[in-house]
Every structure is written in structure tokens, then in C-alpha cells.
Amino acid sequence: EDQVTQSPEALRLQEGESSSLNCSYTVSGLRGLFWYRQDPGKGPEFLFTLYSAGEEKEKERLKATLTKKESFLHITAPKPEDSATYLCAVHPISDNYGQNFVFGPGTRLSVLP
Amino acid sequence: DTEVTQTPKHLVMGMTNKKSLKCEQHMGHRAMYWYKQKAKKPPELMFVYSYEKLSINESVPSRFSPECPNSSLLNLHLHALQPEDSALYLCASSRQGSVGEKLFFGSGTQLSVL
Numbered sequence: 359e360d361q362v363t364q365s366p367e368a369l370r371l372q373e374g375e376s377s378s379l380n381c382s383y384t385v386s387g388l389r390g391l392f393w394y395r396q397d398p399g400k401g402p403e404f405l406f407t408l409y410s411a412g413e414e415k416e417k418e419r420l421k422a423t424l425t426k427k428e429s430f431l432h433i434t435a436p437k438p439e440d441s442a443t444y445l446c447a448v449h450p451i452s453d454n455y456g457q458n459f460v461f462g463p464g465t466r467l468s469v470l471p
Numbered sequence: 472d473t474e475v476t477q478t479p480k481h482l483v484m485g486m487t488n489k490k491s492l493k494c495e496q497h498m499g500h501r502a503m504y505w506y507k508q509k510a511k512k513p514p515e516l517m518f519v520y521s522y523e524k525l526s527i528n529e530s531v532p533s534r535f536s537p538e539c540p541n542s543s544l545l546n547l548h549l550h551a552l553q554p555e556d557s558a559l560y561l562c563a564s565s566r567q568g569s570v571g572e573k574l575f576f577g578s579g580t581q582l583s584v585l
Binding site for chain 2: 389390392394399400401402403404407409445447449453454457458459461462463464466
């Protein structure tokens with residue numbers, strides 16, 4: 359069964375304290391891995407797509423990396439506005455149509471001023 | 472316009488009521504999705520419409536009835552819901568519903584069933 363886990367479940371950082379969030383996946387094959395950010399009571403907002411091991415993407419203070427078994431979301435010098443839940447989702451190879459994402463449970467990030 | 476618009480934002484309904492959730496996008500996307508999300512849980516896929524045809528139904532109870540009147544609109548009709556159906560209902564769209572495409576989500580409808 360295709361599965362996605364994320365760690366830690368929750369993370370508290372001081373403003374400026376860099377850290378990484380982990381997304382581990384167990385799938386027969388990977389068509390794509392996605393990172394989303396979700397604020398309370400809102401829909402998820404797309405951040406990155408990664409397709410193959412070794413790929414990296416960056417946007418402002420965020421950098422996403424991908425290996426054959428996991429992805430990391432690195433947050434450099436975070437600010438309070440980075441506080442949100444970060445969701446990882448995969449398109450497994452078993453999904454021929456690209457419509458059935460498997461979501462991880464998310465990491466709730468709090469950045470304190 | 473890169474928005475997915477959902478109405479209403481909040482809905483309170485009794486177990487005998489009939490109500491509908493509405494979703495609209497004007498990005499020309501041909502795949503539209505309904506997700507259900509409980510507090511502190513990830514979104515769970517309910518339905519997918521691809522080119523206005525139902526392509527995925529994740530064994531959702533018949534008290535939820537989706538409808539896709541045209542390529543820009545997606546409705547979710549609700550009837551005889553249970554209190555455990557209370558959740559955030561999210562609509563999303565993607566360009567063609569193909570592999571590797573990102574989802575654009577609406578802000579959701581927070582549903583409470585009394």
C-alpha cells in the first residue's frame with residue numbers, strides 16, 4: 359500500500375532558527391512529490407513539485423530536496439509568517455491518471471518572534 | 472485569474488436538510504476534485520471529475536452527490552448528513568488531471584452538521 363509519513367508532527371522554532379521537515383514515502387514507484395502549505399481554515403497552497411532523486415527546488419526561505427525514499431523541506435531563517443501546516447503528497451506509479459494523490463499527515467510549524 | 476472560489480465559506484445544517492456546496496474556477500482546468508478534511512488530518516479524496524465526467528469516486532456514501540454542470544463549475548449536493556460528516560470540504564482543480572500536475576485549492580467550506 360502506498361504510504362506517506364511526515365516528521366515531526368509539530369515543530370516550534372524561534373525566528374531565524376533554521377530547520378528541516380521530513381516526508382518519507384513508501385510507494386511502488388514515484389511519478390511526483392508535491393509540497394503544499396496550509397494555513398488554518400484555508401485550502402492548501404502549492405509550493406513545489408519534485409520528480410526525480412537529486413532534484414532540488416527553492417523559493418524564498420524554502421528549499422525542497424528529493425531522494426529515493428524521502429523529501430526534505432529546509433526552512434532557512436524562518437519568520438513568524440512561515441507558521442503553517444506543511445503537507446507532502448505523492449503521485450504513486452499505481453495512479454495512471456495523476457488524479458489520486460496520497461497525502462501525508464502534515465507538519466504543524468510555529469515560528470515564534 | 473488563478474483562483475478556485477468556493478461558496479458558502481461556512482454552513483450549518485441539520486441532519487434532515489438538503490444543501491449544496493459550490494465551486495468555480497476560470498483557469499480553463501479540465502479536472503476538478505472534492506476533498507474532505509478533518510481537523511489536524513490530511514485531505515481525503517472524495518470525487519474527481521475529468522473533462523466533466525466522474526472519473527474517481529472513493530466509495531463515498533450516497534448522501535454526498537457530486538455534479539459537474541460544465542467545465543468551470545462543480546457542486547456537491549448534501550442530504551441526510553450525519554454529525555461525523557462535519558469537516559472542511561475543499562474543492563481543487565488541475566489543468567488536465569494528468570500526471571505531475573499540481574492542484575489549485577479553494578479556501579473550503581466549513582460544514583457543521585447538528
